[in-house]
Each structure stands twice: as structure tokens, then as C-alpha cells.
Amino acid sequence: MKIVVCIKQVPATGADKRYTDDLRLDRTGVEAIINPLDEYAIEQALRLADAGTADAVTYLSMGPDQASEALRRALAMGGDDAVLITDPALAGADEWTTAKVLAAALDKLAPDVALMGMASDDARGSLVPGAVAAMRDVPLLSYGSELALADGEARVRRLSATGYDWIAAPLPVVATVTDQVGEPRYASLKGIMAAKRKPMETWSLGDLGLSADDLHGAALTKVTDARAPEEKPPTERIENLPAPEAAAKIADWLAARKLI
Amino acid sequence: MSNDILFLAEFSGGAPARSALELATGAAELASQSGGSAVALAYGSGAASGAGALGAHGAARAIVLGDEDRPAITFAPAAIAAVRDAGLAVLAPATPNGRDLAAALVGSLDLPAFGPVRAVRVVDGAVESEQATLQGSVITTARPADGAPSPSVVLVLANTFTPAEGGSGTAEVTQTGDAAESALAKATVAESHEAEAKVVNLEEATVIVAGGRGVGGEEGFGPLRDLAEALGGAVGASRAAADAGWIPYQLQIGQTGKVVKPSLYIGAGISGAIQHRVGMQTAEHVVAINRDPDAPIGEFADLFVVGDLFEIIPALTDEIRRRKGA
Numbered sequence: 001m002k003i004v005v006c007i008k009q010v011p012a013t014g015a016d017k018r019y020t021d022d023l024r025l026d027r028t029g030v031e032a033i034i035n036p037l038d039e040y041a042i043e044q045a046l047r048l049a050d051a052g053t054a055d056a057v058t059y060l061s062m063g064p065d066q067a068s069e070a071l072r073r074a075l076a077m078g079g080d081d082a083v084l085i086t087d088p089a090l091a092g093a094d095e096w097t098t099a100k101v102l103a104a105a106l107d108k109l110a111p112d113v114a115l116m117g118m119a120s121d122d123a124r125g126s127l128v129p130g131a132v133a134a135m136r137d138v139p140l141l142s143y144g145s146e147l148a149l150a151d152g153e154a155r156v157r158r159l160s161a162t163g164y165d166w167i168a169a170p171l172p173v174v175a176t177v178t179d180q181v182g183e184p185r186y187a188s189l190k191g192i193m194a195a196k197r198k199p200m201e202t203w204s205l206g207d208l209g210l211s212a213d214d215l216h217g218a219a220l221t222k223v224t225d226a227r228a229p230e231e232k233p234p235t236e237r238i239e240n241l242p243a244p245e246a247a248a249k250i251a252d253w254l255a256a257r258k259l260i
Numbered sequence: 261m262s263n264d265i266l267f268l269a270e271f272s273g274g275a276p277a278r279s280a281l282e283l284a285t286g287a288a289e290l291a292s293q294s295g296g297s298a299v300a301l302a303y304g305s306g307a308a309s310g311a312g313a314l315g316a317h318g319a320a321r322a323i324v325l326g327d328e329d330r331p332a333i334t335f336a337p338a339a340i341a342a343v344r345d346a347g348l349a350v351l352a353p354a355t356p357n358g359r360d361l362a363a364a365l366v367g368s369l370d371l372p373a374f375g376p377v378r379a380v381r382v383v384d385g386a387v388e389s390e391q392a393t394l395q396g397s398v399i400t401t402a403r404p405a406d407g408a409p410s411p412s413v414v415l416v417l418a419n420t421f422t423p424a425e426g427g428s429g430t431a432e433v434t435q436t437g438d439a440a441e442s443a444l445a446k447a448t449v450a451e452s453h454e455a456e457a458k459v460v461n462l463e464e465a466t467v468i469v470a471g472g473r474g475v476g477g478e479e480g481f482g483p484l485r486d487l488a489e490a491l492g493g494a495v496g497a498s499r500a501a502a503d504a505g506w507i508p509y510q511l512q513i514g515q516t517g518k519v520v521k522p523s524l525y526i527g528a529g530i531s532g533a534i535q536h537r538v539g540m541q542t543a544e545h546v547v548a549i550n551r552d553p554d555a556p557i558g559e560f561a562d563l564f565v566v567g568d569l570f571e572i573i574p575a576l577t578d579e580i581r582r583r584k585g586a
Contacts, residue, residue: 013534019398037516095373096366103367118516123393124538125415127373130333130363139446140333140364143356145509155450158356159509161272161461167331168450169443179499179516180509220372220408225401229392235558239566246567247575250547251583253563257545259467259524260491260580 001149002056003045004111005079006102006128007038009063009070010121019226024092034070037117039077039184044147044177045115046078046185053149056080058109062090062101068200075195076187082198083109087205089212094219095123099131101215104208106136112171113154118143118178129176139169145180263296263385264347266411268339268358269314269322272329274306278464279353279418281317286380286421287351288318293382294348297321300431301342301350305329308433315429322431331447332357336364337439344369347411349387351380354415354519355463362413364444372404375415376519378542387412396541417542418463419521459510460494462518467493467526470513470540473500474529474550474569481507483573484528490580496520498536514539528569532557549573 012031020026034042048054057079061067064086071082085105090097106114119126133140141147144156145164155168156175187195205211212218238249254260265287269280280300287298300322302311311322325338343350343365352362354376366373374380377389388403404412462468469488471481481495488495495511502512513520514536525543530536532548532555540546541560548561549569558564565572 019400023400096370099363099367100370121515124515125373125375126359127363127366127413127415130360131367131373134336134364134367134442134444137443139443140360141447142333142360160452161510162459163453163455165449165453166451167447169447216405216408220370220405221374221402222405223400223402224388226398229396229399232560232562235561235564237558237564237566239553241567243567243571243575244579246565246572247579250563250565250572250576251579253547254524254580255583259545260583 001054001113002058002111003048003054003113003115004058004060004106004109005038005041005045005074006060006114006116007042007070007074008035008061008120009033009067010035013121023223023226032066032070034073035117035120037119037121037179039117040179040181041115041117041177042074042077042079043184044181047182048147048149049078058082058111060102060105060109061085062093062098071200072195073187075198076191077185078191080198082200084200084202085208086202089205089215090218092218094221095125095127096131096220097215097218099128099135101205101208101210102128103132103135104210105203106132108208113147113149114174115147116174116176118176129174133174136174139173141167141169141173141175144175144177147175147177262347263291263294264299265290265294265296265349265351266299266301266343266347267351268353268361269300269302269307269311270332270353270357271302271304271306271310274310276306276310276314277353278423278461279355279358280314281423282419282421283351283353283416284314284317284319285424286416288424289421290349290380290382290387294385296348299323299347301325301339303332303335303338311433312430315431316427317423318427319431322433323436324433325436331449333360333364333447334445336361336368336444337442338436339365340368340442341437341439343411348382349412349414351414351416354417359415362415366413370409371411371413372408373413374402376417377414378417378420380414380416387414389414392542396538417519417521419466455508457508459508462494462496462511462513462520465494465520466522467491467524468496468513468520468522469493469526469528470496470498470530471501471507471528472498472530475501475506476529478506483570483577487526487573487577487580490577490584491524493522493524498530527557527561528573530557531555532560
């Protein structure tokens with residue numbers, strides 16, 4: 001059983017972020033990390049490998065050259081090898097383009113499970129996994145708090161409105177997991193050393209049989225404006241008051257806004 | 261191609277989700293700008309009998325994708341058939357089910373994707389949307405690229421539109437046409453487990469009282485429930501409280517839980533980490549109660565009350581009940 005974990009390199013959560021003049025995220029000089037929610041997908045894949053259910057774990061990422069650092073970091077946690085898709089024509093890629101490229105790479109890698117995090121820290125559309133599944137015409141099992149594999153079938157445990165379900169589909173599938181999978185492991189020193197020797201390939205669009213024309217430039221969408229959020233009025237504070245007086249003040253505040 | 265605005269209308273247990281009503285009104289608003297009609301793509305149990313009633317909220321027509329209680333993604337083939345070459349935009353709720361179906365449309369039909377958006381309008385014959393990205397630090401405006409296929413797929417946050425009430429219209433209901441075979445239809449529910457207690461759908465609440473680590477335990481949520489009841493609202497939680505098992509995960513607010521946009525959010529004993537903030541920062545009014553005067557939530561709340569939630573919340577509940585004359 002072969003698992004490919006798709007990961008994305010994103011700016012660190014607390015990093016100072018800005019847009020370039022051509023309205024793309026300026027990634028220069030910004031600390032970059034593995035998208036934190038992708039670490040749960042890595043953890044899920046490695047648990048299946050630890051249990052002997054998965055024989056091979058490959059990491060796949062699309063990004064600039066420096067995204068190889070994220071792949072190296074994933075390899076330090078465990079797994080076998082990695083593929084970076086990088087191409088100047090992919091600058092400014094949107095969700096459709098990303099899905100198109102990952103789908104082409106997954107066609108080549110042909111895993112039983114393409115596993116992804118439930119969302120990315122920087123964009124949060126969460127559309128790439130489902131779009132990849134549709135492009136490859138394989139089932140989508142999304143938002144799993146656990147992924148199980150057996151008898152040619154994948155299952156995810158997914159919250160329902162009133163409890164939880166196990167959703168099943170025949171392999172191969174695209175699956176996504178949530179942060180309820182369990183805490184991602186740390187890379188050990190041994191793991192970091194071992195990762196340096198693990199194979200990593202770099203593919204261009206041409207290696208995938210794609211051209212910029214197939215990708216409508218790099219995007220079906222265009223950002224026309226990027227600005228800071230509206231300044232909110234300063235926070236009003238209620239401090240050092242006995243509870244009944246504080247409560248009366250809160251109620252006044254709510255009443256002034258017609259909330260009670 | 262037409263100027264119609266389509267929207268995903270989810271039904272369960274025989275009734276439409278609140279998102280279906282909101283998007284019916286939103287689609288009607290956009291359709292009046294584009295010169296088209298609002299068209300529901302209704303799916304789930306109750307869709308066949310309930311789709312017509314979406315007319316009261318703005319839908320002119322409704323296409324029933326299927327009436328069964330099954331994983332939302334399995335309605336993708338019918339949705340794809342209905343959306344192919346149709347309309348200017350498809351609005352989808354920014355919920356797990358809505359995202360799954362929206363993604364299937366994007367991938368199957370090569371459509372531009374937007375969202376989750378906090379505002380959307382029709383400008384110069386195309387949808388233009390506003391989105392908070394990078395954890396809310398940047399607001400971007402986006403449009404389809406020149407020559408991009410139509411319709412645009414737009415994820416819409418809950419409470420972006422307020423359902424129009426009091427309408428008497430009935431949407432004209434049709435069945436979906438022939439759908440192509442798709443592996444997306446192969447997902448099935450293998451097992452279903454009901455929770456012991458009934459949980460509300462937080463995305464539908466207009467008032468939310470949320471508790472975090474500072475609530476201290478399962479019983480600590482009691483006073484929060486009383487306050488929520490007095491305000492006609494629901495109780496939510498941070499991930500820390502859900503992870504601790506004090507409250508079901510269905511009530512978790514944040515990046516990996518529900519993204520909510522109530523008119524009033526009260527956070528008690530919640531520090532306001534970025535992961536929680538992205539789930540509630542679009543609430544119209546934010547009140548925070550915390551013992552720590554330096555809690556991060558104090559930086560973005562509209563009203564920050566420094567004090568012991570176990571004293572203030574019961575006092576506030578009493579005060580509200582008294583003013584309501586209950």
C-alpha cells in the first residue's frame with residue numbers, strides 16, 4: 001500500500017506577511033514552515049507505515065525551490081522519498097492550477113491514497129483535495145479524524161451533525177485528515193540525519209506533460225486588490241469592578257447595540 | 261451560458277439548512293445585479309419536497325440533485341451535470357459538505373474558485389469577491405481571470421447574507437438531467453454513531469457564548485449554557501476545551517472547527533489564539549471575559565471584561581433575565 005502525502009510550505013504563523021506590487025504573496029525573507037495542518041496528514045501516514053499497513057510514504061509538494069526544505073523536514077519525521085514540483089510558470093498559481101499540477105503528479109506516482117491536510121494556513125479554501133479527486137476520477141474521503149485502510153478500501157472517521165460516521169470508498173482515493181489525528185511527531189536527530197540521504201526528485205511542468213497554456217497562465221482567478229483590514233474602533237475595557245456592576249455595564253453595552 | 265446565479269442548497273432530516281436560505285437570498289441579490297435568476301441545486305433528505313419553498317427566500321428555480329440521506333460528495337455527478345455551462349456563479353456554503361461539492365465542480369469542470377468570501381457582488385459581468393487571507397491580516401479582492409470558464413465557484417461564509425423572510429414565492433422545481441459516471445459517487449456511510457446529547461449547528465446561531473481552557477471543566481460550561489439560553493444563543497468552545505473532552509467537537513470554533521459569524525460572540529476563558537480567532541473574527545460584536553488583562557483576545561474584542569468568568573457570567577445572566585422581565 002502506497003501513500004503520497006501532499007504538503008505545502010507556508011509562511012510561519014506569526015510571520016509578517018505582505019503582498020508584492022503585482023498582488024502576490026511576498027515570500028522573500030519570510031520564515032517558511034510546513035503548513036501546520038499538513039503535519040497531521042504526515043503523522044497519519046507514518047502511523048499507517050508504523051503499523052505495517054503502508055509500505056511506502058512519499059511526500060509531494062509544489063512550490064519554489066525553497067519548498068524542498070519543507071520536504072526535507074517531512075522526511076526527517078519519517079517516510080521514504082519526496083518529489084518537488086517547481087517551475088517558473090507556476091508563480092501565482094491558484095487552487096485550480098495547484099489541483100491540476102498535483103493531479104498530474106499523482107497520475108505519475110499512482111498511490112493508493114493521496115493524503116492531504118484539511119486546510120492550508122494561508123488561503124483556507126480547502127478545495128484542492130476535492131478538485132484533485134475530481135480530476136483523477138477517484139473518490140474523496142475528507143475531514144477524517146482517522147484514516148483506516150483494509151481490503152482494498154479506505155475509511156475515514158468524520159464528524160456528522162449528530163455524532164460521527166465512518167465513510168468508506170474503494171481504493172485509490174484522495175483523503176484529508178483533521179488535527180484530531182493526534183499530535184505530529186518531532187523529527188529526531190537521527191531522523192534529520194537520515195533525511196539527508198533520502199531521495200528527492202525535482203519535476204518541472206514538462207516532466208508532467210503540462211505547459212503554461214494548459215494552466216491558463218497560472219490561474220483562473222486574479223487578485224485585483226490587497227489591503228489591510230478596516231481599522232476596528234479601539235477595544236472598550238471593563239476592569240476592577242464587582243461582578244454585578246460589571247454585568248450591568250455589559251448589559252448596557254449590549255442594549256446600546258440592540259443585542260438584548 | 262446565462263447570467264443565472266446558482267447555489268448549493270443542503271437539506272437534512274427533511275428541512276433546508278440555514279445556509280440554503282441565506283444563499284437563496286444572496287443568489288437573488290446577485291441575480292438582480294447580473295440580470296439572471298437565482299437557481300437552487302437542492303440535495304439531501306427533504307430536497308424534493310422542500311426545494312420549492314426556497315422561492316420564499318429568493319430562488320426562482322430549483323434543480324433537485326437527489327433526495328437521499330448520503331454523503332454530500334456523492335451528489336457531485338448530478339451537481340456537475342446541472343452546473344455545466346450554466347450561469348455566472350455557483351455559491352456554496354463554506355462548510356465541509358459545501359467545500360467537498362464545490363471542489364468537485366472546480367476539478368471536474370475546470371472552474372475558477374473563490375473564498376471563503378465575506379462579500380460578493382457582480383461587477384462588469386463577473387463576480388467579484390472579498391476574502392480575508394493570511395489569518396485575516398490581508399483583505400483581497402479577486403475576479404475570474406480574463407477568458408476563464410464560467411461559472412465561478414464561490415465559497416460563502418455563514419451569515420454573509422441574511423435570509424429574506426415573509427416571501428410567498430415558490431421556486432419552479434425540476435429534476436437533474438443525466439449525470440455522467442463518477443468515482444466521487446462511490447463514498448458510502450459504513451457506520452453511523454449518534455452522540456449521547458443532541459448538538460446544535462453553531463453555524464446557524466446568531467448569538468454564541470464560547471468557553472475555553474479557563475472554563476476549567478465540563479461542569480464549568482453550566483453558567484455559559486445559562487447565559488446562552490438567556491440570550492437565545494448557543495454554546496461553543498475553543499479547541500482546548502474540545503480536546504479536553506468537556507464539549508463535543510461539533511461545537512469547536514476555529515481553524516479546524518466551525519467558522520462562525522454571529523451577531524454577538526461572547527468568549528469566556530478563551531485566550532484568543534490565532535487558530536481560534538480565524539473561526540470567529542467576522543462576528544459582528546465580540547465580547548471577551550478573561551482573568552488575564554493581557555490575553556490576546558483583548559486586542560481584537562470590541563468589549564473586554566477583565567475578571568472571573570464564574571462571577572461575571574452568572575451576574576450577567578441574572579441582569580439580562582431581569583431586563584427581559586423573565
